[in-house]
Amino acid sequence: MLETSARLLRLLSLLQAHREWSGADLADRLGVTPRTVRRDVDRLRELGYPVHSAPGTAGGYRLGAGARLPPLLLDDDEAVAVAVGLRQSAGGGVEGIEETSVRALAKLEQVLPDRLRRRVGALADFTVPMFGRTGPAVDPEVLTELANACRDFERLRFDYRDHAGDSTRRTVEPHRLVCAQRRWYLVAWDVDRADWRTFRADRITPRPPHGPRFTPREPPAEDLAGYVSRGVSTGAYAERATVLLKVSAEVAGERISPSAGVLEPVDEHHCLLHTGAHRLDVMVLHIVLMGFDFEVREPVELTEHLRRIRDRLDRALG
Template identity: 75%
Template sequence: MLETSARLLRLLSLLQTHGGLAPPGRSGAGGGRRSWSGAELAERLGVTPRTVRRDVDRLRELGYPVHSVSGTAGGYQLGAGAELPPLLLDDEEAVAVALGLRMAPVGIEGVEESSVRALAKLEQVLPDRLRRRVSTLNAYTVPMTGNHSGPAIDPHVLTELAHACRDRQRVRFAYRAHDGEASRRSVEPLRLVCSRARWYLVAWDLDRMDWRTFRADRITPKPPHGPRFDPREPPADDLGGYVSERVSIAAYAQRATVLLKVSAERAAEHISPTAGVLEAVDEESCLLHTGAHTLDVLAVHVLLTGFDFEVREPLALRGHLTTMRDRLDRALG
């Protein structure tokens, strides 16, 4: 009985693996996912194909949806069922999941609480050797999540938008702009882009006939959605960089380019993608492209980077910084 149980666990582990362990080039009921033939599973488990068939039936009795396709291109594959069955994780996968739950993203309503519950269940069954690894990493790791004070995003909104992107279905929603102005939008959604605690929807605005970027926490879906649409050419190959440019530069009346006397890698540790776009120059300098509503805010923003800099453009920002310097000189006597 012990041998049979161990073999079932090994069989389940193989079926749950859709990556490198599965034979390349085989796809089954999952449409693109790799599958195992009965002969291949029998060879891995050291049993006969008949025993494999019996073990597959036992897994099905336990609630695991194992699909099978007959023929030369067929095989066995674990599909999605009505309920979530237990998963088998190797050591590295278990540690990765535990750390991911501990560092759960902020800004999504309910995610942190759900992550704590899931982590408690996982840590309860972790072997001692893995529990010690996870505890050590948690004890000496501090996530930068304590300063998030923005509005939380309804996870159902994110799911609804993601499904519309996947299904290429037009979306209707109410939108609240930065200045509080409300509007109704009808868009063809492309992708969701996440930057720390902010989520953005990149979509083709059907009323403005142009690509637009929308803050997800300001979106209130107004179903029914539809119809389906044919995909358009994306506005950029790098959608993350595109959104960064849109929200940190293009959205503002005042824009600037400054040379920071620090490497782009180090600057990125202090300047988020929503605060500016960094462009490497050499190992000791980089360009910061950024924007703000006024020159006052723009000057303060550049000063607060904490790095030495030179203003490349606009000239008005140089004059504004000179005025600020003189004011500070007078204040300091």
């Protein structure tokens, strides 16, 4: 009986780890006959696990979604990863999910072996997050609604509030959600404007019903994270600049977030920063406070603005 139970747990673990298995592959992994695999699959079904199968040589077994959540089997690294992710979620970022994350974390830590509990505890005790707790929170139901529309290729309708607080009604074909610096962005094709747009998820108020379904378009870029970074750090501003930083892109990236600018490596000692601001004086302050030596590549107006500030500082110190 103990051997059978252990084999069922192993079978369940295999089904959770791979989207589909042939009966022969499962039999080989478990060291049993295909007939035993069929019997064990029937036992899992009796326990409430929705194991689907297809007949024939091309058929196989896969674990489907059920009416209730079955126990998950996690290896050591997976359990630690889930626990760390729950700890981060408990710190905020998605509105209303903190308490749920704490409850889930409490259940997980209760069943973790001591060796894994120590690993998770060490990561929590000796890790300092580099983000504050004041970022915009997103309703998890909104995120779920956006993600489902992306998955199902279904048109979305929503009210969108811009940075000035003005609201507009949008109809889009959603493509992907991108998360950066505790902010969520929706990349979508704006139907009325016939162009790709990036929307802050915390400014979206869905207006269902959604639909109809659409045929997916080619995305605006292969690197969607870079595309969003360029849009929020330069494309949204009236003043834009390219600055040569006299440090590597790796070093600069430790201080410059994706929402503050896009870094382009030049060599091991230099990189280009593409950034933007509403005014040149704000841009000057932003660049100087980075703490790196730099040269302005463009625009010329930024160089002239820097000279005026330098002269003003000279007079103040003279």
